[in-house]
Amino acid sequence: MLDELELMSQEPESAPAEAPEVGEPVEKDQLTLLMERVSDHGEEINEMLDELEAMEYEHENEEVAEVLSQRENHTAESFVHLVKQRFGDSVPDGLLSEEELQIYIRLYDNPLDRLDFDEMAEEEEEPSLLREDGQGGWEEVEVDKEPADETDTVYAYDMDNPPQEPETLAMQRTREVTEQLGGKEALEQFEDEAVPGPTMRADPNTLVGQFGTDPSTIFLPEKTIINPITKILSGYANKHLNEVSNRLFGGPGLPHSTATPRGGSDLPQKPIQLDASQRFMGQMEANTYLAVLYPGIYASTLSVLVETRKRLGDEWIRGLLSQKGGPNVLDASGGGAGILAWKDLARTEWEKMYPSSGGMATPPGKSTVIVGSDTLRVRASQLLENTTFLPRLPDYTNLRQKPTMEDSREAPKRKQFDIIIAPYSIQKWTENHERKRHVENLWSLLNPNGGVLILLEKGRQRGFEAISGAREMLLQRHIASPGSTEFDNFLDDPDQREIIQKEPGMIVAPCTNHSTCPMHNFSGTSHGRREYCSFEQRYVRPFFLQNILKAKHRNHEDVRFSYLSVQRGKDLRQDRGFQQDSTTTEAAFEGFPTPENLRQNNEPSVETLALPRTVFPPLKRDGHVLIDVCTPAGKIERWTVSRAQGQQQYRDARKAKLGDLWALGARFRRVRNLELGGKHFEGKKERLERRAAERQLDGEEDPIEDDDDFEDPDEGYRARDMPQDVQKKKGQRVPTWKKAHHNKKLRQAYNRRDTD
Structure with a gap:
């Protein structure tokens, strides 16, 4: 083909030139002649370039071949995210299957047909070095290239799916500092990951117990969340959005939203100031509300829904989608973000059930959202389709259950929902009895034949206490367990004492026990609490949230939350035949390694609801890993997994994360001491008062303070006789250094008096 182009370029030279007209130059410019030749053979040249492009796409696109070789190590959705990261919107033709293409369209809209190789940057030519030749001209100087050092080592870093690249100076410096600071463990981890083979894959029982989504980072869907919210916010200035967000959610970092800023332990723990059910907005x-709260609510709710679906299994969600009319879902306090998370989960399962639909069919079901204000309802309706909006939550706590002496009619019909999602709805109630009434009302709205209630709060001390209080109330009054099948309401209503029979139920997640929570030491606020149960989910911030936070340097956020997922009317302990007690804990400590015949098929061989769950991030040490777990017996223990147990157990332990269920056992165990605070936690004021009382009991005199009532019996000196700048006026705070200076002067005066 190149020869043909060369012949074409030489062919016009032999053609006779036309006679020039008057006033026209005899010789044409060489550039003009070249342009004429190109225009005469333009079509042929374009065809040849297309053939060259096709050959380059077929034989020289090594990057596409590399991505295709990694497909077996990914799920369909994670492979789509990998393709998006590597190719952007220009996806090569044939790289994605039909199922993957539908997932890509749902998440990122239609991709381009193929890569445009003409727009790819060409390699830059190496610059040449010139010098004077002594005769007024220049000559090129040949530069000898330094031979590459064959001893240099290329280090591979285990990100999600990176190509191997040469080590830069910054990477080399990072590696050296890591080694100096004890980076032996990290390098050891890279060595384990660099060794391929079936023995280094995660155990199937480990995989089935993993917490969170796949991939671990959630990308908010553009079609249903990012694009509609961007369109709504397009008419408002970023400056105004930033000012209103800081005023509502606690200033920079928005600590009173769904976010949990790092190092914000000293900030007051307030509930979210905006409530979807409030009447005026x-x-x-x-x-x-859409820009700041929707992303965090969506990410945390989707994480909990995925965990609930893992523990209840395929039969639960497929049974809901297969029933007549589909599931009835209620978003009680998320403003519609919880419904969006449920629809994404249901759509993924629906595509697995009916792959022939091509992702175009919508899963059946009814959606209901509690929204009090018209302004929020109008905006939420642009993100949700086929959704019913209610101004407030129905109150069934005081509704009669059956005919009475005063009213012989049948009990009024109630709305029943298969799934109720209530994020960040408990902490706003300040009184404990109000929280219990709210949770009881949500429980009464559940379908008694398998309805699932999901409660979420912020991953802080007060958020955990709200969730643990709801768990205690449900176990005490409603959910039956072995040895606890009745509830006596004598303490609640002594005049109308009644023995209430509990109903079947099951805590799905995160607890794998139905005993008292080991971190819930008492009802109410625990002062001085440092340890509590919380989890986190990473998501990519949309650009409008980055503009509000003024944090364009960081495009992701780890939302921390405490949650509870509970099912009403079904007890899987009886249906599946397992227990949650000390015997189960002993069996889990021994471990459940997958047999080889099941491992080849990647099939788990353990009941995940009877496994301990990690409640703190695992601690990696040299040769062993420390895992803090909440056992099925209801205790917090620290398990030690050592290298001596086996390569598989040690490798999976180093890969374990917060929230995972652990199935491979441990070598040592001990009960962990927790810092849970208490009701009578001693603050600074209480501590000073206690010390003053102890000194009085011991007969010691209190130190002299600038008190107006102080009077020396010998000299008749009063504190009010002190200088005017030290006297404390009403509503005025005297600095500490002034008090210390005044006390020093008093001591000097006493010493002079004693000397005289």
Whole structure:
């Protein structure tokens, strides 16, 4: 083909030139002649370039071949995310299957047909070095290239799916510092991951117990969340959105939203100031609700829904989608973000059930959202389809259950929902009895034949206490367990004492026990609490949230939350035949390694609801890993997994994360001491008062303070006789250094008096 182009370029030279007209130059410019030749043979040249491009796409696209070789190590959704990261919107033709293409369209819209190789940057030519030749001209100097050092080592870093690249100076410096600071463990981890083979894959029982989504980072869907919210916010200035968000959610970092800033332990733990059920909400408040709260609520809810689906199995979600009319889902406090998370989960399962639909069919079901204000309802309706909006939550706590002496009619019909999602709805109630009544009302709205209730709160001390209080109330009054099948309401209503029979139920997650929570030491606020149960989910911040936070340097966020997922009307302990007690804990400590015949088929061989769950991030040490777990017996223990147990157990232990269920046992165990605070936690004021009382009991005199009532019996000196700048006026705070200076002067005066 190149020869043909060369012949074409030489062919016009032999053609006779036309006679020039008057006033026209005899010789044409060489550039003009070249342009004429190209225009005469333009079509042929374009065809040849297309053939060259096809050959380059077929034989020289090594990057596409490399991505295709990694497909077996990914699920369909994670492979789509990998393709998006590597190729952006220009996806090569034939790289994605039909199922993967539908997932890509749902998440990122339609991709381009193929890569445009003409737009790819060409390699830059190496610059040449010139010098004067002594005769007024220049000559090129040949530069000898230094031979590459064959002893240099290329280090591979285990990110999700990176190509191997040469080690830069920054990477070399990072590696050296890591080794100096004890980076032996990290390098050891890279060595384990660099060794391929079936022995280094995760155990199937480990995989089935993993917490969180796959991939671990959630990408908010553009079609249903990012694009509609961007369109709504397009008419408002980022400056105004930032000001309103800081005013509503606690200033920079928005600590009173769904976010949990690092190092914010000293900040007051307030509930989210905006409530979806509040009756009045302005335009800017509704905008900030969508921009600030929707991403965090969506990510945390989706994480909990995925975990619930893992523990209940395929039969639960497929049974809901297969029933007549589909599932009835209620978003009680998420403003619609919980419904969006459920629809994404249901759509993924629906595509697995009916792959022939091509992802175009919508899963059946009814959606209901509690939204009190019209401004938020109008905006939420642009993100949700076929959704019913209610102004407030129905109250069934005081509704009669059966005919009475005063009213012989049948009990009124109630709405029943198969799934109720209630994120960040408990902590706003300040009184304990109000929280119990709210949770009881949500429980009464559940379908008694397998309905699932999901509660979420912020991953802080007060959020955990709200969730643990709801768990205690449900176990005490409603969910039956072995040895606890009745509830006596004598303490609640002594005048109308009644023995209530509990109903079947099951805590799905995160607890794998139905005993008292080992971190819930008492009802109410625990002062001085440092340890509590919380989990986290990473998601990619949309650009409008980055603009509000003014954090364009960081495009992701780890939302921390405490949660409870409970099912009403079904007890899987009886259906599946397992227990949650000390015997189960002993068996889990021994471990459940997968037999080889099941391992080849990647099939788990353990009941995940009877496994301990990691409640703190695992601690990696040299030769062993420390895992803090909440056992089926209801205790927090520290398990030690050592290298001596086996390569598989040690490798999976180093890969374990917060929230995973652990099935491979341990070598040592001990009960872990927790810092849970208490009701009578001693603050600074209480500590000073206690010390003063102890000194009085011991007969010691209190130190002299600038008190107006102080009077020396010998000299008649009063504290009010002190200088005017030291006297304390009403509503004025005297600095500490002034008090110390005044006390020093008093001591000097006493010493002079004693000397005289």
